[in-house]
């Protein structure tokens with residue numbers, strides 16, 4: 001546990017430490033044997049998750065990221081050596097604002113949680129995956145900003161498969177994992193809370209990386225058929241995979257999801273089915289083995 005208060009330790013600004021991605025980054029940096037000063041930006045410094053970070057020795061700065069609050073956002077990056085910016089929404093303008101603030105603060109390294117453009121990767125076939133395409137625009141801005149910039153892309157959260165995309169119960173007490181793709185379709189899965197931060201820490205600490213690098217953070221490439229088998233083994237319940245139609249898939253998604261998000265989910269699955277997962281498994285010298293579905 002090395003949160004330093006010494007001015008000689010690099011100051012890392014983390015955006016979103018009260019959330020999943022930023023929280024994982026904070027955890028990994030605290031566990032590093034290198035000393036860091038840590039600052040989190042949050043909209044509400046009084047919320048329990050923020051108080052918990054303060055108790056650990058993390059500086060909390062209350063600021064709402066937004067183009068109508070640009071001056072405060074710039075101030076929040078002042079003095080930083082490194083910044084990790086999680087993509088908390090699909091807000092392109094906020095991402096660009098944070099890159100500009102990091103540049104004005106003359107930071108040495110900016111790590112951004114981006115995603116690829118599905119429109120581009122599919123040759124214009126799937127054009128509704130806005131939360132990927134928007135992040136790719138921010139990545140492009142970061143790359144040409146002149147700030148040393150590393151894109152650490154997150155795979156699919158393993159937690160998706162016990163929430164919005166969990167197997168559904170069938171009448172006979174068995175379960176089905178149902179997607180509009182073939183059983184061999186590979187998903188890049190990661191236990192975000194425990195493992196994403198390890199990749200960001202590697203990006204900061206390993207000389208193998210530097211400005212211009214791209215890292216794909218996932219623990220395993222798992223076919224949907226194997227995922228259903230593993231879910232069976234883990235839960236002791238029968239979980240079978242079924243390939244379903246587009247309409248059937250959209251109908252399985254939680255009703256509360258807005259229609260455009262349902263279409264994003266659908267096009268993401270169809271993209272992976274047709275074009276394959278674009279990432280290679282990254283084999284860095286992470287400090288421990290990653291958590292996979294079957295060893296979790």
Ligand SMILES: NC(=O)c1ccc[n+]([C@@H]2O[C@H](COP(=O)([O-])OP(=O)(O)OC[C@H]3O[C@@H](n4cnc5c(N)ncnc54)[C@H](OP(=O)(O)O)[C@@H]3O)[C@@H](O)[C@H]2O)c1
Nearest residue numbers: 016017018019020021042043064065087088089154156157
């Ligand atoms: N689910 C997946 O499989 C998957 C895969 C890859 C990428 N992603 C991407 O992951 C992103 C979500 O990240 P996450 O899981 O870490 O989200 P999260 O757990 O909801 O955390 C969001 C964080 O952002 C902060 N935040 C939000 N709006 C803010 C604002 N205006 N100003 C300052 N801070 C703000 C929140 O802090 P406070 O509440 O304390 O202000 C919170 O710490 C999405 O963009 C999604 O596209 C998801």
